[in-house]
Amino acid sequence: MTGTLAAIGAGLAVIGAGLGIGRIGGSAMEAIARQPEAATKIQTAMIISAALIEGVALFAVVVALIA
Amino acid sequence: MKTRIITGLFFVFLLIVFNLPVTGQESNSSTRENGKEGAEVKFNASTYILEHIADSHEWHIITKKNGESVAIYLPVILFSKEKGLDLFSSKKLAHGHEYKGYKLEEEGELKGRIVSINEQGQVDEKNFPLDFSITKSVVAMMFAALIGLILFISLSRSYKKTGISHPKGIQSFLEPVILFVRDDIAIPNIGEQKYSKFMPYLLTVFFFILINNIMGLIPFPPPFGANVTGNIAVTLTLAMFTFLITQFSGSKTYWRHIYAAPGVPFWLLPIMIPVEVIGMFSKPFALMVRLFANITAGHIIVLSLVSLIFIFKSLAVAPVSIFFVIFMDCLELLVAFLQAYVFTLLSALFISLALEEHH
Numbered sequence: 001m002t003g004t005l006a007a008i009g010a011g012l013a014v015i016g017a018g019l020g021i022g023r024i025g026g027s028a029m030e031a032i033a034r035q036p037e038a039a040t041k042i043q044t045a046m047i048i049s050a051a052l053i054e055g056v057a058l059f060a061v062v063v064a065l066i067a
Numbered sequence: 068m069k070t071r072i073i074t075g076l077f078f079v080f081l082l083i084v085f086n087l088p089v090t091g092q093e094s095n096s097s098t099r100e101n102g103k104e105g106a107e108v109k110f111n112a113s114t115y116i117l118e119h120i121a122d123s124h125e126w127h128i129i130t131k132k133n134g135e136s137v138a139i140y141l142p143v144i145l146f147s148k149e150k151g152l153d154l155f156s157s158k159k160l161a162h163g164h165e166y167k168g169y170k171l172e173e174e175g176e177l178k179g180r181i182v183s184i185n186e187q188g189q190v191d192e193k194n195f196p197l198d199f200s201i202t203k204s205v206v207a208m209m210f211a212a213l214i215g216l217i218l219f220i221s222l223s224r225s226y227k228k229t230g231i232s233h234p235k236g237i238q239s240f241l242e243p244v245i246l247f248v249r250d251d252i253a254i255p256n257i258g259e260q261k262y263s264k265f266m267p268y269l270l271t272v273f274f275f276i277l278i279n280n281i282m283g284l285i286p287f288p289p290p291f292g293a294n295v296t297g298n299i300a301v302t303l304t305l306a307m308f309t310f311l312i313t314q315f316s317g318s319k320t321y322w323r324h325i326y327a328a329p330g331v332p333f334w335l336l337p338i339m340i341p342v343e344v345i346g347m348f349s350k351p352f353a354l355m356v357r358l359f360a361n362i363t364a365g366h367i368i369v370l371s372l373v374s375l376i377f378i379f380k381s382l383a384v385a386p387v388s389i390f391f392v393i394f395m396d397c398l399e400l401l402v403a404f405l406q407a408y409v410f411t412l413l414s415a416l417f418i419s420l421a422l423e424e425h426h
Contacts, residue, residue, distance in 0.1 A: 051409045055353060058360030 006064040013060030124157035147196035207293035256415040280403030297363035306355035313421040
């Protein structure tokens with residue numbers, strides 16, 4: 001039973017990560033569409049934010065793995 | 068035309084290299100439970116995956132058809148108060164044998180640890196021996212350090228010979244990366260005056276994590292394919308280095324902000340101080356977990372996709388599985404670079420926070 005609950009917990013964490021990174025990607029695309037010259041800067045900032053959010057989501061996965 | 072052929076051959080080579088785990092490591096003595104005549108074998112995917120991610124005292128290469136395993140047995144170095152220092156090959160401890168009063172536990176809650184056995188054969192739960200063994204991760208780390216040393220010493224030698232003129236050879240490969248770490252990570256965060264003190268640390272951390280991440284992706288031959296940065300002890304040590312560097316270079320303003328933040332009424336301080344102290348510890352903790360989880364998750368995904376073939380036991384799954392494995396490996400390559408970059412960036416950020424001067 002703990003195995004299944006752990007898997008459900010990891011799944012919930014992935015929902016959070018998906019939503020967060022989806023929003024970042026969306027606003028990055030809008031920003032690039034508005035100002036194509038700033039595309040590289042926006043891309044760098046997007047990748048950094050995505051990595052940080054993924055880090056938080058992976059906390060939850062690690063806790064699920066331990067359980 | 069010639070470059071196209073070379074590029075094509077290179078991709079074929081990558082295909083082969085990234086898929087050697089599929090052909091070579093079919094089984095492992097504890098993941099397959101042999102039936103009476105070895106006919107029905109069950110493949111336990113989670114054991115297979117966890118064994119490949121975890122550190123171990125031997126470097127398992129192949130298990131032959133008759134169940135024997137071909138492995139490189141690494142040295143075990145133990146120190147216990149009663150028996151002193153012991154050094155022997157891990158072959159003596161294979162398969163749960165006992166040697167010189169030590170045993171490698173294979174099941175139960177002490178699984179994977181070396182324990183002391185007293186004369187009656189009972190595990191001595193109070194005094195665990197100190198384990199300084201050269202395990203798989205240690206060998207891989209030393210090899211990565213060797214690669215780093217060779218690269219950078221030859222780099223500095225070629226600078227001495229040709230001077231800071233146009234770069235040739237290995238310089239042209241490494242110089243943009245080093246300049247990237249300096250211009251995009253160190254200077255924007257730490258500032259023009261003080262960044263040079265911390266550049267050695269930032270460069271070391273960046274290349275150590277990068278080389279070890281990439282080595283973890285290549286499955287074969289032996290020094291590659293060990294999960295170093297996915298070992299939480301390694302990432303804990305790296306995060307602790309960042310933590311110690313920030314603590315030892317903390318300016319007075321930094322400590323004031325933690326213990327007596329300006330503008331905070333005194334009755335809020337009992338709440339603010341624990342919160343700030345927890346914040347001080349949670350930042351390196353996040354660094355540790357982020358690197359560990361990203362790399363381990365990547366390895367787990369690749370290993371799961373490969374073990375799909377063995378779960379379904381049909382060769383038709385192989386092309387689909389291998390295609391996904393290649394895709395995930397490319398993603399893992401991106402993650403390797405990204406995690407090295409993010410770790411270094413956040414270390415630079417924390418150092419800059421510690422060096423903050425009063426405005």
